[in-house]
Amino acid sequence: MSVDPPSGQQPPSHRSGFVAIVGRPNVGKSTLLNKLLGEKVAIVTPRPQTTRNQIKGIKTLPNAQVIFLDTPGIHRARSLLNRRMVATALKTLRDDVDGILWVIDAREGIRGEDEDIARLLRESSAETLVVLNKIDLVSKGKLLPLMERCSRLLPGAEIVPVSALQGENLELLLELIVKRLPEGPRYYPEGEVTDQTERFLAAEIVREKIFLLTRQEVPYATAVTIDEFTEKEEKSLIVIKATIHVDRESHKPILIGNRGAMLKEIGTAAREELEGILGWRLFLELFVKVDRDWTQNPGALNELGL
Ligand code: GDP
Ligand code: MG
Numbered sequence: 001m002s003v004d005p006p007s008g009q010q011p012p013s014h015r016s017g018f019v020a021i022v023g024r025p026n027v028g029k030s031t032l033l034n035k036l037l038g039e040k041v042a043i044v045t046p047r048p049q050t051t052r053n054q055i056k057g058i059k060t061l062p063n064a065q066v067i068f069l070d071t072p073g074i075h076r077a078r079s080l081l082n083r084r085m086v087a088t089a090l091k092t093l094r095d096d097v098d099g100i101l102w103v104i105d106a107r108e109g110i111r112g113e114d115e116d117i118a119r120l121l122r123e124s125s126a127e128t129l130v131v132l133n134k135i136d137l138v139s140k141g142k143l144l145p146l147m148e149r150c151s152r153l154l155p156g157a158e159i160v161p162v163s164a165l166q167g168e169n170l171e172l173l174l175e176l177i178v179k180r181l182p183e184g185p186r187y188y189p190e191g192e193v194t195d196q197t198e199r200f201l202a203a204e205i206v207r208e209k210i211f212l213l214t215r216q217e218v219p220y221a222t223a224v225t226i227d228e229f230t231e232k233e234e235k236s237l238i239v240i241k242a243t244i245h246v247d248r249e250s251h252k253p254i255l256i257g258n259r260g261a262m263l264k265e266i267g268t269a270a271r272e273e274l275e276g277i278l279g280w281r282l283f284l285e286l287f288v289k290v291d292r293d294w295t296q297n298p299g300a301l302n303e304l305g306l
Contacts, residue, residue, distance in 0.1 A: 015064040016184035017098030019177055020126075022071055024113045027105040028133040032164040033057045033070045036174060040277065041194040041201070042070045056195040058188045064178045065186045069097070099180050100128040102154070106161065107137040110149055118153040127180050128157045131173065136163040199226045202240055202274055206286065209269040210244065210255070214262065218254050221247040227287075231280070239283045240274075245291045255288050263288065 021029045030042035037057045057068040102121060104114060121128050130150045135143060147159050158176060162169040196204075203224040211219045228241040246252055256263050263286055271284040 013063070013183050014186065015178055015181040016066070016187060017181040018067045018069060018096070019099040019101060019181075020069045020071060020097045021101045021103060022117060022121075023103035023131075024105070024111065024117070027103045027108075028164045029103050030070055032101070032103060032131065032133065032162070032170075033068055035164050035167055035170055036068065037193055039193050041196060042204075058192055058194065059174070060186065060188070060190050060192075061174075061178065064181060065188065066174075066177055066181065067187065068101075097126045098182060099177060100124065100126050101131050101177070102128050102157075103131045103133050104146075104150065106132045106134050106143060106146060109146055110153070115153065121154055121157075128154060129173070129176055129180075130154060130157050130159040132159060132161040133164050135161045135168065136166050198278060199229045201277065202226055202229065202270075203242060205273055205277075206242055206244070206266065206270045209266045209273075213266055213269065214254060218246065218251045221251065222255075223291075235281075237281045237283060238278060239285075241285045241287070243287045243289050245289055247290070247292060249290050252288050252290055 021033055023029050033042050034040045034057075037059055041057045057070065059066045059068065100121060102117060104110065132143065132146065132150070138146075143161060147161070150159050151157070160169060160173050160176060162173055164170070194201075203226050206224045207219075207222060210222050210224075223245040225243050225245065226240060227243055228239060230239045231237075232239060244255060246255060254262070255266075257265070267284050267286050271282045274284070275282045
């Protein structure tokens with residue numbers, strides 16, 4: 001039986017749209033995305049430039065759907081890999097987005113690269129919210145002058161101080177985002193949180209553990225590919241075989257460690273986290289392979305989807 005709405009009552013409006021998250025590396029874009037979604041879709045590390053691809057995160061609310069685009073940080077690029085990452089970020093801004101979140105690290109304040117970003121944003125037709133992140137690290141007295149500086153850089157934009165890490169002010173932020181979206185349909189089914197496949201997530205989590213566990217210059221020149229991803233339903237087990245590509249012979253022993261200790265540690269950390277995300281037991285096997293100069297090789301970058 002269908003019930004007609006009482007006459008004169010409008011159907012509740014539904015809003016939807018795409019919102020790009022931009023900002024310098026390491027300001028907390030991926031942390032913010034994960035916190036807004038309540039689920040981990042982007043890797044977070046204390047070092048800059050770890051998000052390489054554009055990652056979509058989907059937030060479905062009763063009356064709205066926001067599709068967030070996490071971008072690699074915008075910075076002055078040197079290597080081919082870095083230049084491609086910046087190109088991805090800039091493309092996001094030029095493509096049709098309905099809104100932009102410009103994330104600034106409140107502790108570090110405005111840098112030269114932020115001024116570059118502000119210039120781009122002033123030319124963009126999408127409305128920008130300025131997100132002053134990491135307010136847990138600064139005093140109120142420092143926040144006010146920074147907010148004034150932001151409003152001079154991007155006149156008319158609303159400024160929202162938050163702590164992505166501690167979840168402070170994120171509800172308000174979400175409310176302000178939704179308010180600015182146009183009316184539109186639900187693009188993705190309710191349970192869908194990201195467009196990334198589980199394979200991609202597995203590779204990213206391995207890469208994150210490499211960042212967190214190894215030091216020196218190794219992690220920047222690392223890529224992870226998934227060679228096998230098999231679900232053994234009868235055993236509720238997923239078998240994953242992955243290769244870590246490094247671009248120098250000298251990096252291999254660092255990743256493998258003393259009698260394989262480092263590789264084991266990376267594998268264990270990745271497995272534990274992935275088991276939590278995928279909800280299944282995991283058998284994870286890692287290999288290390290030297291691919292000379294892959295960070296400068298367009299063919300290799302294409303193959304890795306970069
Ligand atoms: P991205 O490069 O912009 O994506 O930055 P990430 O999300 O990877 O975060 C970079 C670092 O900043 C990580 O160590 C995060 O834990 C940290 N971080 C992110 N947001 C906050 C915050 O609100 N407060 C504090 N104290 N640290 C944060
Ligand atoms: Mg990131």
